Amino acid sequence: xxxxxxxxxxxxxxxxxxxxxxxxxxxxxxxxYLFWYKQPPSGELVFLIRRNxxxxxxxxxxxxxxxxxxxxxxxxxxxxxxQVVDSAVYFCALSGLVGGTSYGKLTFGQGTILxxxx
Amino acid sequence: xxxxxxxxxxxxxxxxxSMTLQCAQDMNHExxxxxxQDPGMGLRLIHYSxxxxxxxxxxxxxxxxxxxxxxxxxxxxxxSAAPSQTSVYFCASSYGSGVPQETQYxxxxxxxxxx
Numbered sequence: 001x002x003x004x005x006x007x008x009x010x011x012x013x014x015x016x017x018x019x020x021x022x023x024x025x026x027x028x029x030x031x032x033y034l035f036w037y038k039q040p041p042s043g044e045l046v047f048l049i050r051r052n053x054x055x056x057x058x059x060x061x062x063x064x065x066x067x068x069x070x071x072x073x074x075x076x077x078x079x080x081x082x083q084v085v086d087s088a089v090y091f092c093a094l095s096g097l098v099g100g101t102s103y104g105k106l107t108f109g110q111g112t113i114l115x116x117x118x
Numbered sequence: 119x120x121x122x123x124x125x126x127x128x129x130x131x132x133x134x135x136s137m138t139l140q141c142a143q144d145m146n147h148e149x150x151x152x153x154x155q156d157p158g159m160g161l162r163l164i165h166y167s168x169x170x171x172x173x174x175x176x177x178x179x180x181x182x183x184x185x186x187x188x189x190x191x192x193x194x195x196x197x198s199a200a201p202s203q204t205s206v207y208f209c210a211s212s213y214g215s216g217v218p219q220e221t222q223y224x225x226x227x228x229x230x231x232x233x
Contacts, residue, residue, distance in 0.1 A: 044226050102220050103149060104222060105163055
């Protein structure tokens, strides 16, 4: 069985602070994808990043960066110089690959509510 | 492309009523799936489909039926609504096997309240 744990239920920061959202996962699959999605107050789910299990390079996209460490089964997400518009619920998710495909199945963490105060 | 569309946006049902949540995508995606979102529990997979005529159960399938007669549409049926089915429902789609980009794209969601 797969499991994704986001231990931080809620985080509150002041604008311009850096913030890291933690994600720890469990899977028996040897290959898998990891994802982060953002859910703003409007409710839609916005795809942020996909990472393959065989690619442990960290990734940076503007103020966003992701740290994937297979040794600790973690895929953490850092927002640098946070802004009010970053306020949202952030979900980490996992899809295991069987026979080279995930069949479109995702296992989500519980989500972290991020509030950025002006 | 409209992407993934869902109707209705909001629905109120009485216990025991049945209804169908509609989901459609125009990206020729092979895989489609339904999730429900409940506070503190993230999103959980209800049913999924890997192509027309092929469906399977996810983590929380009880009380729901699906069918997939076309590539574009994947409706979710509540057979006899219960208050425990009060939730936000998301439909998602993605390319199928053999394509590297297995990223799920989500519809805007349907908020369901069962009284």
